[in-house]
Amino acid sequence: MAYKWDFGLVLSYANFWLKGLGVTLAYSVGTVLGGLIIGVVLGMLLLSRRKWVTLPIHFYVELFRCTPLLVQIVWFYYALPIVLSVELPAWLAAGLGLTLYMGAFATEIFRGGIISIDKGQWQASRALGMTNGEMMRHIILPQAIKRMVPPFVNQSIIQLKNTSLLYVVAVPDLMYTGSIVVSDTFRPLEVYTSVAAMYFAILYPLTLWAKRMEAKVDQ
């Protein structure tokens, strides 16, 4: 009993798909940028020797790294409004969760990049009479950023895939759009195959680019 594939119906929802794609990309870019800002600020603060600064940051990072993102999104959607006793729209609650999740990884990436710089670089800078700010700006960060870029790009790629979890709180991303088209057309095979193809079309070139860049940093 051969299945008769029919993509015609699926493609007739082009406008729908474009909107879903737009939502997925917007969430990816938005939460990656938000995460980057969190990562730079918290990663820098993690260099402090004061425990009362670093301890809460470590707690945040581990909390978000050691719980499933799906649980986080659902928690932000259902529980956070109760905790704060404010009504949070789904798109905001989910976006907040995704941003904090990315931020936790970005913090680790930023801190890791900085502490990977040889201690000789720090002592040579200090011996020349540089202040901490001058050392960071001119010696440490220029070397560290090169090492941070590949893991950050990889995490961003994962983040783009993760946005598909928005589906559970009814944010109309690519995945959620798929489920709507299915309920309209009763063509799950064609629809979800198309969804997968679209993710792949975006992510595969990005992955190749990340690999090339990694090789460049290595040499």
Place this chain on the structure above:
Amino acid sequence: MTNNDVMVRVEGLRKSYGTVEAVRGVSLDVHRGQVVVVIGPSGCGKSTFLRCVNLLETPSAGTLQVGDRTIDFNAAHTMPRGRDLARFRARIGMVFQQFDLFPHMTALGNVMSGPMIVKKMREQEAEAIARNLLAKVGLTDFTARFPRELSGGQQQRVAIARAMAMEPELMLFDEVTSALDPELVGEVLDVMKELALEGTTMIVVTHEMAFARDVADHVVVMDAGQVVEQGPATEVLLQPKNARTVSFLARFHSTIGDRKS
């Protein structure tokens, strides 16, 4: 000599890492233009002592005077911080065993880094100083090379030029030839000899006994965090009085006895 001539005065300096006391009460005077060589067995606290002098380490006790600045570590915090600490270090040059050049800058960029980043000097002015110093250490043709494109000896000469570009009142050298292939040691020691002849005040930690014999005004022998003997180079190296100096020097006797040509 008058007190004015004292460039560095260290009194009762101590440094502990947790329960390990690496430096246990070192006192030492270094006069302007003097070359002091510090020798002693591995782990006796030579590096720690040197790093205390430019405050890369914070001493636990004692006093430290460099130029006109005196810091008392016994008293409640006179340890400089932030910009003040950076200024203190800017007057002291230091060269390390592993060179520690900045890999993202050329040889020229490395030598210009202190004047430009710390002193905010104009680029042209800093470049002139840097080119001069690189010529002086014999690297005129290597200014555009990155550290990874230079031999160990060349890298170390760039590191010396980088420290000198700050026009320091005092230079510290921590086993700067220990990481070099034997055939490259000479070119670095020659540069150091030249600096000594020009009257640079230097504290040099080294295992190069021939260098100590030929260049040092004063030799300090450390053991287990303390100074066990010090005095004029010839006296300490050729007629040591302390038993620990004798046993330490026994390993080098062929080098020291080896008269220079």
